Amino acid sequence: MTTRHEASDGSTIEPGDVVVLHVQGLEELIASLIDAGFDTRGPSVRNGAIVPGALHGVTDLPKGVHDVQAPGRYRLEHSDDGQLFGWAVGPGSWKAEFFPPSQELWRASPAGDSMVFTEPAPDQRRLAIIGARPCEVAALSVLDRVLANGEHRDPRYVERRDANFVVVVECGRPGATCFCSSMGTGPGIDAGFDVALTEVDDSDGHRFVARPGTQRGADFLSRVTHEESTDRDRGARVAVLERAGVQMGRRLDTEGLASLLARNVEHPHWDEVAERCLSCANCTLVCPTCFCSDVRDTTDLAGDFHRRRTWSSCFDLDHSYLHGGPVRASVSSRYRQWMTHKLSTWWDQFDTSGCVGCGRCVTWCPVGIDITEEVRAIATSDGASRRDVPSVKGAP
Amino acid sequence: MTGDAAPATSVALAMAPRGPRHAMTPVVHRVFAVRHETIDVTTISLEPVTGPRLTFRPGQFNMLSAFGVGESAISVSSAPRDAGPLRHTVRDVGPVTHALCESSVGDLIGVRGPFGSDWQVPGRGERDVVDASDTVVVAGGIGLAPLRGAVDELVARYGEGGGRVFVFVGAREPSQVVFHRDLELWKRSGARVEVTVDRGSPGWSGHVGLVTSLLSSSEFDPSNAKALICGPEIMIRFTARALVDQGVAAGRILVSLERNMQCGLGWCGHCQLGPFLLCRDGPVVAYAGMVSVLLTERER
Amino acid sequence: MTRSIAQMLEAHPLFADLPDDAADLVAGCARNVAFEAGAKLIVEGDAADTFYLVRRGRVAIEVHVPGRGPVVLETVGAGAIVGWSWLVPPYRWTFDARAIEPVGAIAIDGACLRAKAQAEPAFGFALLTRISVELLARLQATRMRLLDLYGVRRDR
Incomplete structure (x- = not known):
């Protein structure tokens, strides 16, 4: 017999505990986050895809919706299996919640003999993201290294991240383009969340194995209806993750990967990829870690100056513009820049891989270019390059 | 997706004595x-x-x-x-x-x-040990601009017993040579200053030729020299190589590199050159190992 | 102070560290010369019989362009070789060479040196290899200047 704790019976959960929630407990968790003043956001079906959206309760979750992914292909299928998190990742990553696609940085008005600057007021919203995947939590920690942990901290990003509550849902149904297990970012997760859930649906019923990752996560879990977990529950979670690992559609061999790409910058395969690549920037826009941005100034009709920051892409011709022309004028060198940055020079710059294996760039590439396949093509003809380079620091 | 975090209220920064926050x-x-x-x-x-x-x-x-x-x-x-x-x-x-x-x-x-990074030239009052090794400064065109402060410092140090200073400037034509007054002052303060142009003009009696051609006939001591180079990237490449060939240690050659920069903070990603974010890791980097390779990799 | 022609040759990069017998061969074709500022060392179209190793002072390689007067293509200083056309037929100078300032040089009889190089192939090969070093450096520098390094790219 398991012990059932009602929402208000005062039992306490500690980080490290494992409990079980049913749908009602999840409903209460969302409600208590809303009550605590969080702006709750989670997966929602929009325009035929599962993307981050407003989440007010369990009924907003994509019940019975599954995604079918392949290179250049993404479709939703509907079933009556009642699963709430039976999908992998959609085109919209959580990046946009913290690092908006377009953001005003300041406006300035000439005033007397100087200039008055006005910055957007600090964002007061406290965001609770519900249903982020382990790979997406990993992606946020990659972004943190760029925007929050360097010499210069982006205050807009930092204030949103600091206030952020994360309910991660471990992956039970990875897509055909997923390879998080290769990148060590999933399908399970051990850190970087307030509450981790694993959706289980077996002979013991539909339920969530829940683990607090922080004290405040434990406090929230204590307040909702839950049960202590049994060996069967914990075993069911492990089974979900094992099955997910087996179902993972793609693999990427990361052994020596950073050095492989560093020494193959002149590999003929870059030109081969360029024959297929449209340089459309889809991969960078769906990528949860791509951080490149443009900074643009404009003047409005009143004579005030505005500066905005918008997402940009290394596939844009202007990205490398240097008085007179782009440094990377060819698609070949732009694809090379993107991929070697993700998998190789990111290590030099931020001491981590820039890829979390979410597979979005594969799914959303209109011509189905598959980063794992392109790496394999280079690995199998390693040495087709002309030169060797000093070893890359920090990389595996 | 959230769009803009629109300014609900505004923070007037003009009032802040030490300037803006962001x-x-x-x-x-x-x-x-x-x-x-x-x-x-x-x-x-x-x-x-x-x-x-x-x-x-x-x-x-x-x-x-x-x-x-x-x-x-x-x-x-x-x-x-x-x-x-x-x-x-x-x-x-x-x-x-x-x-x-x-x-x-x-x-x-x-x-x-x-x-970004700097030329690593100690400023006034910094570091009591006077560095007696020669410094070779090579500038192409407007590449002299970021070097100007460094040369001023080096020339002053020379007057205080520091190493000799050699300044080699290349320009397209005489009318495009910048900082004439500084060049003259440095010369008068004991620096060896040579200017060469690609195209002479009537009245020009100075050098005509590539800036690297000034290096081989100069009397700096390569085994004990450091070098600072700034100019078009290809000029940096050939100059650094020529100095290495003359015996200057690659690790003692500093070069200033340039890429598109839109933030200066390491956020915008535009200034990447291989492993470098040049606004953060550069613009001044040592011409050794990775850098010497990067400069010959073909971004095209 | 006077130096022997052999000592002067030894001090120039082209003939530094030559074996004694080779140095003697060269010395037999060489003499010490001096030019006032403005003097022509070489005149376009003349027979390329004598070339120069610059010991001090600077020399302008130039060409006369109608309407522009003498255009300086390159200036060279101590350690340079002035004149290549003595090496190969038709042994005629292509450009002018003029002393910009007082110039001290070693004048070498091209025909004399060629004859010695032909008679002693090992010496001839060593000579050509040494000449090639500067020839190559000058060619590369010229190619670099063709890039118009300091110009602004306005082509894209």
């Missing part, structure tokens, strides 16, 4: 003097409208805003030793640099910075 918000400066160096190169001197002058090290750069046009990364061309207004020497190559070159005394310019 690293993307510039400090307003006023143009104090304008000097046209060549047909397309202008030096603007800036003073902050309020607050103290910005401190920097030679080789670092600022992001300069021409309001309403945009922002551009420009090296500081004054010398910390001057203790005068902040100077930037700008070549008119695009909309922002054009606006900066066209600015007049009294205009407002935004300044963010200083950013």
Whole structure:
């Protein structure tokens, strides 16, 4: 017999505990986050895809919706299996919640003999993201290294991240383009969340194995209806993750990967990829870690100056513009820049891989270019390059 | 997706004595003097409208805003030793640099910075040990601008018993040589200064030829020299190689590299060159190992 | 102070560290010369019989362009070789060479040196290899200047 704790019976959960929630407990968790003043956001079906959206309760979750992914292909299928998190990742990553696609940085008005600057007021919203995947939590920690942990901290990003509550849902149904297990970012997760859930649906019923990752996560879990977990529950979670690992559609061999790409910058395969690549920037826009941005100034009709920051892409011709022309004028060198940055020079710059294996760039590439396949093509003809380079620091 | 975090209320920063909070918000400066160096190169001197002058090290750069046009990364061309207004020497190559070159005394310019690495030349009062090794400074065109403060410092050090200073300047033609007055002052202070042009003009009696051709006939001691190079990337490449061939250690050759820069903070990703974010890891890097390879990798 | 022609040759990069017998061969074709500023060392179209090793001072390699007067293509200083056309037929100078300032040089009889190089192939090969070093450096520098390094790219 398991012990059932009602929402208000005062039992306490500690980080490290494992409990079980049913749908009602999840409903209460969302409600208590809303009550605590969080702006709750989670997966929602929009325009035929599962993307981050407003989440007010369990009924907003994509019940019975599954995604079918392949290179250049993404479709939703509907079933009556009642699963709430039976999908992998959609085109919209959580990046946009913290690092908006377009953001005003300041406006300035000439005033007397100087200039008055006005910055957007600090964002007061406290965001609770519900249903982020382990790979997406990993992606946020990659972004943190760029925007929050360097010499210069982006205050807009930092204030949103600091206030952020994360309910991660471990992956039970990875897509055909997923390879998080290769990148060590999933399908399970051990850190970087307030509450981790694993959706289980077996002979013991539909339920969530829940683990607090922080004290405040434990406090929230204590307040909702839950049960202590049994060996069967914990075993069911492990089974979900094992099955997910087996179902993972793609693999990427990361052994020596950073050095492989560093020494193959002149590999003929870059030109081969360029024959297929449209340089459309889809991969960078769906990528949860791509951080490149443009900074643009404009003047409005009143004579005030505005500066905005918008997402940009290394596939844009202007990205490398240097008085007179782009440094990377060819698609070949732009694809090379993107991929070697993700998998190789990111290590030099931020001491981590820039890829979390979410597979979005594969799914959303209109011509189905598959980063794992392109790496394999280079690995199998390693040495087709002309030169060797000093070893890359920090990389595996 | 959230769009914009729209300003519900606004924070007026003009009241803050030490300027703005956000690293993307510039400090307003006023143009104090304008000097046209060549047909397309202008030096603007800036003073902050309020607050103290910005401190920097030679080789670092600022992001300069021409309001309403945009922002551009420009090296500081004054010398910390001057203790005068902040100077930037700008070549008119695009909309922002054009606006900066066209600015007049009294205009407002935004300044963010200083950013990036420097020439590692100790400043006044820094480091008591006087470095007696020769310094070879090679500048191509407007590449002399970020080196100016460093040479001032080195020449002053020479007067105090520091190493010899060799300045080699390459330019397209005599009319495009910048900082004549400084070149003359350095020469008078004991530096060996040579200027060479690609194309002579009537009345030019100086060198005609590539800047590297000045190196081989110079009497600096390669085994005990350090070098600072700034100019077009291809000129940097060939100059660094020529110095290595002459026996200068690659690790003692510093080069200043350039890529598109839009933030100066390591956020925008534009200034990548292989493993470097040049606004953060550069612009001044040692010509050794990775850098020597990077400069010959073909980005095309 | 006077130096023997052999000592002067030894001090110039082209003939530094030559074996004694080779140095003697060269010395037999060489003599010490001096030019006032403005003097022509070489005149376009003349027979290329004598070339120069610059010991001090600077020399301008130039060409007369109608309407522009003498255009300086390159300036060279101590350690340089002035004149290549003595090496190969038709042995005629292509450009002018003029002393920009007082120039001290070693004048070498091209025909004399060629004859010695032909008679002693090992010496001839060593000579050509040494000449090639500077020839190559000058060619590369010229190619670099063709890039118009300091110009602004306005082509894209």
